[in-house]
Amino acid sequence: MGVQYYETRLGVYDEMVATEHKVLPYWERFIKALETMGSAEIDRRRREAQRLLRENGVTYNVYGDAQKLTRPWRLDPIPLLISSEEWSVIEAGLKQRAALLDLILKDIYGGQTLLKKGLLPIELIFAHQGFLYPCMNTLQNQPRQLTIYSANLVRGAKGRFWVLDDRTQAPSGSGYALENRTVMTRVLADIFRESQVQRLSAFFKALNKGLASTALHNKDNPRVVVLTPGPFNETYFEHAYLASYLGYTLVQGDDLTVRDGHVWLKSLEGLQHVDVILRRVDDSFCDPLELRSDSRLGVA
Template sequence: MSQIADSVVSPLSSFDYSFQPGQKDEVFSEKGEIKPHWVYLLESLKELGAEAFREREAKALRILRDDGATYNIYNDSLVPNKVWELDLVPSLISSEEWGGIESGLLERAELFNLLLKDIYGPRDLIRLGVIPPEALLCHRGFLRACQGIMLSGNHQLINHAVDLMRGDDGKMWVLTDRTQSPSGAGYALENRTVMSRIFPSLFRDSHVHRLANYFQRLRTKLTTLAPNQDDPRVVVLTPGAHNETYFEHAYLANYLGFHLVQSGDLVVRNGFVWMKSFDGISRVDVILRRVDDSFCDPVELRGDSQLGVPGLLEVARAGRVVIANPLGSGILENPVFLSYLPAIAKALLGRELRLNTVPT
């Protein structure tokens, strides 16, 4: 569990956490028994002791500061770069429960991928009356200029993030979907890295599911999407150092081995996107963007944007550069769609979704 703060604090520093009858609890069962997947962690922390735990908290804060892990708060002139807070008592999910959640997330990602293809393709859902035209055409996230622009292969939505909450029924519910340029993966990786240094034995013996597979698959997917397979070049497009998640942009670019660029580093010439450097210009094949849809091209989208690349959309339309996630995918964040999601799922998947969505 992570949030924004100047220091690292733990809710269990005194280790006096106890069961409260009648309240929903992640640690205790309804019978007041510690859930099996929490036993080893809590026993290890109690054995460590409060004083030693506070020393680990201080060490974690030093690591985060040394790594430059920050979350920039807009309009906060007093503390523009707040240290990313890592709670050393994590929120645990058992492998058994996560298996069901993971299946539901994969299913949801496939549904939103099919929905995106229909929105900028045939729009069968409107034609069949599954969703009203105004849910799509009247939303600012719908970009008519992106009609017909498709990535090669079956998957258009490369990254899909979901906010989850525990409902009164004890199950995980979906709060919202993030489809433009989802953030969080880099912070999760930083969290894991710090935890493995603070509690090496505890982290190892807990058999935590690794994140490396996600990043390996992301890197492979992006490079295979490149129009130029001889020497594909992938870049991470960031709004700049003042963006609230800039640390993550730089962290991911370094971890994945991609160039981190801003709009001024890119230029469109002769129908291609090029990256400028001291050695000249190099062709760009794939852009992993952290810039919102409408800011990516001041020529065809938002004219006052200084964060985008003039002419970018035309190059994408010609299939000479791949943008992930595709421009226009922000329409999927329209909360109106959540009201029609059961009908959309039946139309596109032929079944109901495993994960329920919080009503809007």
């Protein structure tokens, strides 16, 4: 599978080849390793990756699928490589977007300066079905409103990355990324050791620290729970996987109750105070008393 047999398409940005038959520098070592490995060995490792995913129970549930509700997670053994220089630009841009969205969110549910100054149309906010009136002026003392943010990116024909959409509701993907990396480090262990791949542990440490910082009490050792809609949710595997990896308790709405203005976890030992909820339930379903009365997923 030498590069001399690699065909590029005109008008489409090529992730691996800068010019005709010239591999980008950060791809060279990886491509040489694949050439040494050979197509038969690559196919064997691809099958090994799928076996590991099946054994680990990695799935993505599909609503309305007449054939099967639970689909096995699929993983291409050839990853997308991004240079550290390019990633630093992407990282800075995403941090900027996250900070902006956090400020907008805090203002919309707080002082609403953007609306008063006409910087955002009033009807854009108040007529939107996602605007939650009962949440006005809540948690304004928190350092941030947006705890987790993700974005879908696409690369244009000239090589520039664009944001397709922003995900702020209950963004998924981090658990699948972690599982993908775990599998890849097993099936391509030798290549990963030599490629200086950036580790994912820093993200999860930051996530853990960020969630702990939102606790009003017991900040040094808060009780964090992951609120999931349940096993029929399309990304339930990720909910369970992240809870296990981060050492959090996986709960559904019926596992929690509200007493005297606090959330409590029901357990055999009695009620246990909950400090932080990592929500994987859409916001309008979280409170059947104030938001959606037909919700069976929230806490009351």
